[in-house]
Amino acid sequence: MKKSKFYVTTPIYYVNDKPHIGHAYTTILADVLTRYHESIGDEVFFLTGLDEHGQKVKQAAEKRNLSCQEHCNDLAPRFINLWEKLEIKYSDFIRTTQERHIKLVQSVLQKVYEKGDIYMDEYEGWYSVAEERFITATEKESGQFRDVKMLKERNWFFKMSKYQRNLIDHINNNPQFIRPESRKNEILGFLRQPLGDLCISRPKERMDWGIEIPFDREYVTYVWFDALLNYVTGVGFEADNDKFNKWWPADIHLIGKDILTTHSVYWSTMLFSLGLPLPKTIFAHGWWLIGETKMSKSLGNVVNPLDMAEQYGVDALRYYLMREMVLGQDSSFTLESFIKRYNSDLANDFGNLLNRVSGLIGKYFDSVVPAVKGKTAAEEDIEKSFNELMPKIRTLILEFKINEAIEETMQLIRKVNKYLESQAPWKVAKENLERAGTILYTATEALRLAAILLLPVMPSKCGRVMEVLSADKTELLWGGLKSGTKLQTHEALFPRIEEEKK
RNA sequence: CGCGGGGUGGAGCAGUCUGGUAGCUCGUCAGGCUCAUAACCUGAAGGUCGCACGUUCAAAUCGUGUCCCCGCAACCA
Numbered sequence: 001m002k003k004s005k006f007y008v009t010t011p012i013y014y015v016n017d018k019p020h021i022g023h024a025y026t027t028i029l030a031d032v033l034t035r036y037h038e039s040i041g042d043e044v045f046f047l048t049g050l051d052e053h054g055q056k057v058k059q060a061a062e063k064r065n066l067s068c069q070e071h072c073n074d075l076a077p078r079f080i081n082l083w084e085k086l087e088i089k090y091s092d093f094i095r096t097t098q099e100r101h102i103k104l105v106q107s108v109l110q111k112v113y114e115k116g117d118i119y120m121d122e123y124e125g126w127y128s129v130a131e132e133r134f135i136t137a138t139e140k141e142s143g144q145f146r147d148v149k150m151l152k153e154r155n156w157f158f159k160m161s162k163y164q165r166n167l168i169d170h171i172n173n174n175p176q177f178i179r180p181e182s183r184k185n186e187i188l189g190f191l192r193q194p195l196g197d198l199c200i201s202r203p204k205e206r207m208d209w210g211i212e213i214p215f216d217r218e219y220v221t222y223v224w225f226d227a228l229l230n231y232v233t234g235v236g237f238e239a240d241n242d243k244f245n246k247w248w249p250a251d252i253h254l255i256g257k258d259i260l261t262t263h264s265v266y267w268s269t270m271l272f273s274l275g276l277p278l279p280k281t282i283f284a285h286g287w288w289l290i291g292e293t294k295m296s297k298s299l300g301n302v303v304n305p306l307d308m309a310e311q312y313g314v315d316a317l318r319y320y321l322m323r324e325m326v327l328g329q330d331s332s333f334t335l336e337s338f339i340k341r342y343n344s345d346l347a348n349d350f351g352n353l354l355n356r357v358s359g360l361i362g363k364y365f366d367s368v369v370p371a372v373k374g375k376t377a378a379e380e381d382i383e384k385s386f387n388e389l390m391p392k393i394r395t396l397i398l399e400f401k402i403n404e405a406i407e408e409t410m411q412l413i414r415k416v417n418k419y420l421e422s423q424a425p426w427k428v429a430k431e432n433l434e435r436a437g438t439i440l441y442t443a444t445e446a447l448r449l450a451a452i453l454l455l456p457v458m459p460s461k462c463g464r465v466m467e468v469l470s471a472d473k474t475e476l477l478w479g480g481l482k483s484g485t486k487l488q489t490h491e492a493l494f495p496r497i498e499e500e501k502k
Numbered sequence: 503c504g505c506g507g508g509g510u511g512g513a514g515c516a517g518u519c520u521g522g523u524a525g526c527u528c529g530u531c532a533g534g535c536u537c538a539u540a541a542c543c544u545g546a547a548g549g550u551c552g553c554a555c556g557u558u559c560a561a562a563u564c565g566u567g568u569c570c571c572c573g574c575a576a577c578c579a
Contacts, residue, residue: 014579051579125577135578160577182507186574189505199577223579259579266577326515329508330572337514340528348541356538363537404516407527414542421535421543429537492539 006037007247010048011255012094012230015075016056019082020295021288021333024305025321026254029285029402031088032322033252035456036397039476045247047234048083049094050076051227053220058209068209072097082306086314087459094234096211096226101233105225106214108238108274113215117159117273123199127151156201156219163269164195170268176281178264179400180328183257183284187264198266200224228267232276250279252400257284257328283400286330303333315458316342316494322457323406339497349413350450351493354465356420357444358487360436364429369444369469370437371483379442382419383478385412386449390476393453402457409453416446444469445481452476461493 010026013019027048034046052072061071076095083090094101112118125134128148135148168191171177171184178184201219202210210220229237231250236243255263263282271278288295288303295302308317320338323345325331361367372379389412396405420443429436451465453476466472468490474480 011579017579123577180507182573185506190574190576192505193575196576222577224577227579256579257573261574261576262579324514329515332514337528343539343541344528347539352539352541354538356542358538360537407515411526417542418544420537424535424537426535426537494539496539496541 004037004042005045005247005251006033006042007045007235007250007252008033008047009231009234009250009253011253011259012049012051012096012227013079014054014056015050015052015072015079016060018302019079019305021303021305021308021321022256022295023079024082024086024317025288025325026256026285027083027088028086028318028321030254031086031090032318032402032456033254033397033400034089035459039452039456040394045091045235046089047092047094047231048088048090049092049230049234050079050096051223051230052076052095052097053210053226054223055207055209058207061209069097085306085309086318092234094230096230100239101230102211104233104238105211105221105229108229109221109225110214112158112270112273115273117162118156118200119159120154121157121197122152123155123157124150124152153203153206155199155203156213156216156221157197158200158224158270159273160198160266160269161195163272164191166272167191167265167268170278171264174278174280177278178260179281179283182328183260183264187260190261190265195265195269198224198269224262224266225270228262228270231267231279249277252281252283253279254283254285257286260284284328286325286328288325288333289330290333308338312338312342312497313461313494315461316346319346319406319454319458322402324403326403327401342494343496345410346494347492347496349410349417350454351495353413353417353420353443353447354468354490354493356417357440357447358468358490360425360429361440361444361487364425364433364436365440367487367489369481369483369485369487370441372438372441373434374438375442378419378423379438382416382442382446385415386446386478389453406454406457409450412446412453413450416443416450419443419446441481441483445478448474448481449476449478464490464493 008030010030013023017023030046030048034044037044050072057071058068061068064071066074072095080093109118123134126148127150128135134151168188171188171191175181175184178187200222201213201216202222203219205218208220210222211226213219213221231253232244232248235247237248238244253263260282268278290303305317320341323341324333324337358367361369375383389408392408393405396402396408420439423439425436425439425443428439447465448469448471451462452474455462466474468488469481470485470488471481
């Protein structure tokens with residue numbers, strides 16, 4: 001069977017931001033999808049990176065008396081180190097100040113310009129002197145901006161409107177293009193209004209930290225062409241045709257709901273202009289709320305993923321983020337729910353199950369995995385549960401329903417705990433050791449398979465289970481656990497978090 | 503009437519497309535077990551499925567109206 005390819009991206013994060021739980025969520029999600037697809041034999045390319053141009057970077061650099069590039073180089077490790085800590089297996093890390101990207105952006109601008117899709121016009125709008133940027137009418141009405149005045153400026157525009165019809169047709173013909181569906185409807189609603197053109201430049205005199213427009217040296221390109229093109233630079237557009245043809249179009253762009261318009265409208269029309277295929281899916285996930293409120297720097301309620309990972313473990317954080325967020329919706333992040341999730345799912349159900357079987361096998365079989373002799377209906381039932389789970393998980397992952405896939409796997413784990421309870425091998429062992437062996441093999445084998453299913457979410461802890469069972473690289477098929485294998489001694493997989501402090 | 507999504511036991515969600523015993527996790531209460539990380543298992547209490555009207559033998563599920571919450575409304579990541 002021919003291997004499929006899977007190309008997944010996260011947004012490139014703004015280098016001036018401190019990584020927060022939202023960045024971690026998107027990136028972990030991409031990583032989980034990557035690991036899952038690898039596990040079913042797909043070839044995967046996972047791209048993430050940094051957006052390093054723009055006004056705020058320039059201001060921050062000036063304040064620190066550094067060049068813009070030095071400032072970026074100094075901040076980039078915030079993300080790179082965090083991803084390493086969180087066990088993110090990206091294929092490439094793109095930074096918009098890299099030569100390969102600058103070259104590509106300029107080439108693309110030139111191409112689109114020659115095609116006649118870029119023109120000079122006068123932009124007139126509300127300009128905030130304090131913020132040094134144009135603001136929208138809505139923003140002006142919010143009254144949160146000082147020194148607002150009407151300003152005229154000549155700028156370059158991209159003929160986005162030209163592709164409005166194509167885009168609407170594409171969305172209608174490709175139900176998987178924008179997901180979840182509510183977001184698709186939102187965009188279709190938005191597209192019912194005539195689309196304007198997109199201002200894509202800034203005069204250098206006002207802002208020069210950006211990629212120079214190849215056909216007008218007085219200007220740099222502003223965010224859109226600069227940032228969005230990273231998705232094609234990353235897989236070698238115009239630099240390596242084989243590579244590019246292999247990976248493009250992306251299978252999924254993971255984004256937060258805040259940048260849905262940017263991706264589904266701006267990016268798509270850019271691709272139309274370039275004559276490139278559109279990504280197969282743009283998936284907009286929700287936001288992490290802190291308790292009931294939006295996370296914001298000014299409120300100071302930003303959750304730092306590094307702290308969480310250090311205090312409670314990387315895998316626990318990954319598990320919580322993946323299990324707790326419901327597809328496309330906002331979720332509430334609280335320490336309380338984190339601890340609850342951790343204790344009930346990871347410590348009590350999963351970790352404890354390992355302890356139960358390894359303890360029993362230690363006591364009655366000298367830590368050697370026993371053989372199966374004479375399956376009863378109870379064993380058949382466990383085996384059947386697993387066999388039914390497999391295709392279910394596959395479907396759920398391909399639908400990006402990670403939380404449901406996890407829950408289904410946890411159901412299997414709970415079922416094995418029930419099975420142990422009803423079969424009571426610790427009693428059976430006293431009169432029928434062979435029967436006890438069959439029970440313990442069945443429970444351990446189910447645990448092994450559950451651990452493989454959870455491996456993409458919790459690479460180290462599930463990897464640890466595989467080590468304990470000496471089952472590294474065993475397959476996701478019933479019976480992969482070898483009787484006669486000696487179990488390794490181990491510590492508690494997920495020690496309970498005792499809630500003492502307040 | 504700008505567009506879209508949602509209101510299900512104390513909490514968080516599933517079920518709505520393809521009407522027909524309202525399901526899962528957590529929490530609460532009672533019991534069991536004792537292999538295990540005071541973990542695990544069983545049972546119970548708790549819902550007029552936002553509200554009203556309608557279609558139907560039958561509605562959380564379809565239709566209409568209404569109230570409430572949230573998102574989008576563009577050049578802002």
